[in-house]
Amino acid sequence: MTYEEFADSRLTALLRYAVMLTGDPHQAQDLVQETMVRAQLNWRRVARADSPERYVRRMLTNQYVDWRRGSWVRRVLLRAETDDAVPVSTDHAQNAVDRDQVWTWLSRLPRRQRATLVLRYYEDLPDAEIAEILGCAVGTVRSSISRALATLRAEYVEA
């Protein structure tokens, strides 16, 4: 698979995944941009992987989780210009406010826990694959999910 083919078929899915991780279209663009630049420069290594898609998703997830090591968050914070290409969120209907509390709570979770939830409940991946992407044990994935769900349940009770 060439880089071009990969970008043609997978870029949209990766960007959607990044939106779920970051909760913000601009941050998602920067995250995908940084990841895909690195993937393109090291494409031979990426293409050698059993699944290039999983490999890139793992790169992207690590980039997101290890924000202290990477520089993309700093760049996002320094970025001033707005991007007209990004559509305004259509979620302003009054009846959506209650449901969107879940989305707000998600943003308060530790990044690793949020990534686990996105992989589980958005990408619908099995625990083993989530463990591979996050580079941890299956047990860690399960405990991470249950801890995140417990936090969200506590928010429900308070709300």
Next chain:
Amino acid sequence: MIEDDLHAAFERHESLTPPTGPLRAAIDRIAAVRRRRRRRTTLGGATLALLAVTGLGAAPLVTPAKAPERAEFLAGPTGGEPVGAMNLLLLGVDSSGPQPPMADSILLVHVPADRSRLYLLSIPRDLKVAVPGHGSEKINAAFASGSRREGRQPDLGAGYSLTSQVVARLTGVRVDAGAVLTYPVLRKITDAVGGVELCLPTEVLSFHTGRTYPAGCQHLDGAASVDLLRQRRTLADDSQDRDRNAQQFAAALVRRADERGVLHDPVRVSRLAADIGPHLTLSSASGSLLDLLALVPRLRSAEVVGLNLPAVLVDAPAHRYEPDPAAAPELLAALREDRLAAWVAAHPERVTGPR
């Protein structure tokens, strides 16, 4: 259930996803910039790799005494990776004529202790210096004086030794290792990598072959590269322009060797080494050359910075220069104290290439 709420929340926010068109273009643009920058920064490591690699196949190891030096060399790395700043001396020598050979290009490669960059300091060949045992001479003649052997082939090792003493005295730094590159060696190396891509700022007319090298980028084979490197008289700025061409050539050569994978392919490396080894003269004052090789991985990302030792014309008829009293001492002090990064930051206009 909370799981269902999560599912729903994620799906609802799919609409936040921006279009991918502009993003894809930005990715390609940034990747292209970084690819260029990466190629430039890997040159540093490749330069040293080429030096070390050619050193591996070197049969005639000179100073101080042949036998023990070779035994030590064959024994493999002795002290592991060398620490601290290092200075390597590369001499480009024209040994084609009947006269004793002179050093056309004198290049001091400074490797700082932090290994962040490689500095190529060109020393003008017309610099007037005191040569031990030979009075006051131009620095390029030190090689001839040292290598002269009445009625016999010149001793390139002895020429190197004397030049390296002069350079050490001039700059105040210790020369840790070095090599003598004759034009046949350069021609063989260039042909072994399939020629080089060289970009000239102005047209160059060959005094020796009458060939014209147009301004701009061109592909040159070994013979053409050597012809170009010998040119001095027809250049606007004489030997300073030749030093600049030599720096460009060195960068182009290692870029080519790196691109073609010559440096990463043991078979091709050993073939190249066997081919040029017998013609190459090398010297290592401290430790074995394999220790130098241990540095290569650290230097792969080092930036290459080309510099000239600032000089002023003091004797026009004889075309003799002396180190510029206004600028040279400061540069040499920075070199001795391993502070070249700060010096370059303060004098960006002194950087000649190959960036």
